[in-house]
Amino acid sequence: MTAFMTGYVHVIDAVNYRIGRVMMWGLFVMMGILLWSSISKTFFLPSLWTLEMAQFAMVTYYIMGGPYSLQMGSNVRMDLFYHTWNDRKKAWFDAFTIFFLLIYLGVLIWGGVGSTAYSLGYWGDAPFSYFWGLITGAEEIGRLERSSTAWRPYAWPIKSIMVLGFFLMLLQAISELFKDIARIRGNEIGVTRT
Amino acid sequence: QSTIKWRMQTYAGPALAAHVIDPAIAMFNKIAGDRMQIELFYADQLVPTGELFRAMQKGTIDAVQSDDDSMASPTDVTVFGGYFPFASRYSLDVPVLFNQYGLNEIWDEEYSAVGIKHVSAGSWDPCHFATKDPINSLADLKGKRVFTFPTAGRFLSQFGVVPVTLPWEDIEVAVQTGELDGVAWSGITEDYTVGWADVTDYFLTNNISGAWAGSFFTNLDRWNELPEDLQTLFRVCCDQSHYYRQWWYWGGEASLRVNGDKMKLTTIPDEEWAQVEEAAVKFWDEIAAESPTKAKVVEIFRKYNSDMQKAGRPYRYG
């Protein structure tokens, strides 16, 4: 079990770390889109796509960057009591309360998978089995959802990115749980990254 | 027996809703009493407008007031909701098209297939431009970033208009912060009611549609669970809302053009505007080519407009 947990933490942390290090440059993608928006507006015809593209970039930036921020411990806590506790006690509390975080992420994924299935034309109540059906060939892609703007981009790419980000966040939260369990047992797992 | 509770979300923000939906829902709740209560939520309040259709289909929200186009219904009739260019000239055209020319039946079939009850369509206001700069010719439209309906935007982009879609409630602010140059979304009554007249200076008297089509929808299962008398009451209250709009817009448009002091009126001459009307004929053909259902609806519009033409005054002048 310990070997599994250690291995899991190493793999997940490494993956999310790399994704986060790529995502951080997304800031300049957003800047570029916004600059192009002002340039095209001033000198040419305003572009149709800049507004939505900037929204997509923003969503990708913070959702895909989320697991990295979780790993770095940059999510604030209400630490009236928390900061007075020692690391072991913190780990004990976190090991329980993280299940609330897992529930939240689970519900985000549940809703996200349903919404993504809808964006591929599935209108039923069993989105998970729909995706399974897509793999086995029992289901097929139907009417693709498009944004109700003049540019009309398809909805599935951004929704898939969001679901993927939430899923990676879930994996990272489990990694944090494993680290807390190890801490309770008196040892540390994970390499220190910055 | 416990009270049936519905959540309903409208496309309108509170200022507009005070006219176009609040009274109808208050009436419904008063009459239904302990048997049923509808809680009304405004634009983007529970779910964003883009997710509205799916939320209703799934049952997260029980009923919706919107046009088909804005909530992106996955049906073949979606393009005809909101403003389909030059399909109708007067507000009475819409109920006639639905009740006497067969649109009700087509809508019912389309929405039943996607788990939605289409309760009733009504005629709302005409589609004019309200802008920061004056529009005196088609050339003035070029490069204007305008908040408008998806289908209207697709149509208008051939004249250089850049259609922008933002949450309805953010429009007034977006005009002020420079995201938008104006709106092509409503008549002058709505411009004054929701505050757009405070941030734009000009109103173009030409319109690309004399009346938009908007509807009440509910989740099909929720609808079927209702006793027949409550279904009837719901319909009656929806129709009451449509009726309110008929006189509120018809009188309001004229009165604000004559007496309003916040916007200056401008007009593109008829000869020049004819180009837009011609483009609409082509646009109808393009849409009709997309599917048999769309072709059927376009055919109905053609038939209706030619009947009105033949009927002469007061239906059509010239």
Place this chain on the structure above:
Amino acid sequence: MSQEYIAIFMFASMMLMLFTGQRVFGAIGAVGAIAALSLWGVGGQDIPFSAAMKLMKWYPLLTLPMFIFMGYVLSESRLADDLYRMFHVWMGPVNGGLAIGTIGLMVLVSAMNGLSVAGMAIGATIALPELLRRGYDKIMVTGVIQAGSSLGILVPPSVVLVLYAMIARQPVGQLWLAGVLPGLMMATLFVVYIWLRCKFQPHLGPAMEDAHEVSRAEKLRLLGAGVLPLAIFAAMMVPFVNGWTSLVESSAIGALTALFASVAKRRMTWHIFETCTKQTLLISCMFMWIILAALGFGAVFDGLGAVKAIDNLFTDQLGLNPWVILILMQLSFIIMGTFLDDTAMLVIVAPLYVPLVKVLGFDLIWYGVLYTITTQIAYMTPPFGYNLFLMRAMAPPEIGLGDIYRSIVPFVLIMGVALAIIMIFPQIALWLPNYVYGK
């Protein structure tokens, strides 16, 4: 469950979850998600995700990473060093002068960034060590830096006012301008307090004796340092107020201008650049995930009728005079703000209060300023406040937690006074936006 019980139940569970020390977004998001699953009925599980779609449409939120980046560039590349020297040299010879100069520094830094983080970082790294070395009272200077940096969200640009603008659906430009005079007024009140305090207790802020060593020419040259922040501020605000660029475009221009300025002054290295970029992601994620969770919580809270219950409480049940309601709202906000996360507070509480303020007939631009000052107070009142956290993290070891808590008392009182003044004289906030935007 009645709507009143749902309101109490959801709020109480959220508080309880927060006290466990779990990450704020997880605590709030979980309460919203669990309430949606158990109380909503069919389709409740979709609400948290649809909040993510709603957040996507909150276009002005793009300013958040831009302003965060700008703040990091300013503090990490030590662009403010010259500015600090300017105040140092010019104000040093007065009793308490360095502290007064620090307030001036904070006002200028506030005009270049949208949060209080950069001000805190600059204050704690540049000003604080120097003030301590010069024998200034540690409690007073700790308070000066926290209070001064909180001006970052009142003096434009301001991320808090952007958030408020999205919730209240009010124009950001007018809100920003409305923050200018109250921000300057508050800075003046801080200065008056420091000056008076040091006049009567000179040992709290001893005058600098070696100030005359700086030549007059050098003094004048340093005045030029004040031009840089003004230039960055102008590059961002002038195109925006004139309508040439939109709000979010201006924020990107501001961030780039700050970056170019730091490169031009040869203060930017690859390492600093990478640090700024990384920190921007981390801080943006912190804010965005809280907003995401709070939006989901808010939609569930609203859809379950809890918002109506609170409306009823304030308007029907209490039946009070509008001013009493307004003051009660501010008080309750300050109380909640002392131990709740400020961003979450903004996203959860503002949607409850703003419609009520409108119904009561108050101006929403003016209320935005009151709201921001209240948030500023929340930023620095223990136990929960970003400025307190940052101070705790950045302060040298001789400044203890007790010192930090004690240091904010006079400044919070001054902010309370400023709040009262602006309530009584709304024109302090409204004159400038009316002057600029008046038709």
